[in-house]
Amino acid sequence: MPTRLLGAHGRLALRPMNSEPSGVHPLKRRLKILGLAALFLIVLAVFLQRISTYSRWQIFGDLIYRVDTTQPIFALTFDDGPHPIFTPQILDLLAAHRAKATFFVLGMHAKKYPQILTRILAEGHELANHSFSHSRLVFRSPGFIRDEIGRTDTLLNKAGARGVPLFRAPYGAKLFVLPWLLAREKRSHILFDIITNDYERPGAEVIAADVLARVRPGSIVVMHDGGGDRSQTVAATKSILQKLQRRKFRALTVSELLRERKR
16 A cells, blocks of 8 residues: 655655665666576576587587498497507407497597508598597687688598598587588588497496497497597407497498498
């Protein structure tokens, strides 16, 4: 209910009982709006972070995370190399098991170890692009992203890779600019349906068991030959190859796997 107040000239004035002094109410309202806006931005940032690394979704362009096939074939891929110790060990295992793999290399490492790139190609494996510096390619300018991809493409082509190398973003992260640039070049984004946690070094048996439990025809498996001590990855690779060969699975390069897609 309103209350009766005496005005400046002695006249009666009405004011709601719940009204506040001038200036207080608008300030509270502004603070509330700012708080809601901040909350919205936080929720939006978390949402974008989550969807940016989802391996089975991309806003546009060609995203490949596995291949539709009934054949017992899969692609074993290695990120973040080449490494002077662990990549050669993995190559030895692949040769011993007559298996093929795709190495998504970082340009900064490829520049240091060109001889390993040469060996990868000489032994029938595939070189692919994982950016130059492993920077997250989200909320970056088109120029920065082009430079990260282009510098690595140049190194791979110089080593002997033919055509346009396959590409996988660091952390699998993508939102708007990266898919747009890839789509303009009619370039597929190669992700995965199985990513191991070998980078956490949980034990070779755990890494191998995870892959063996989830692999299916057409799977693309991610492991890491660079970025730290990958001795567990090497041991897990040996176990994976041995046990999947017993199940009549063949390890192909990603490009070979893509050619086996159902038509």
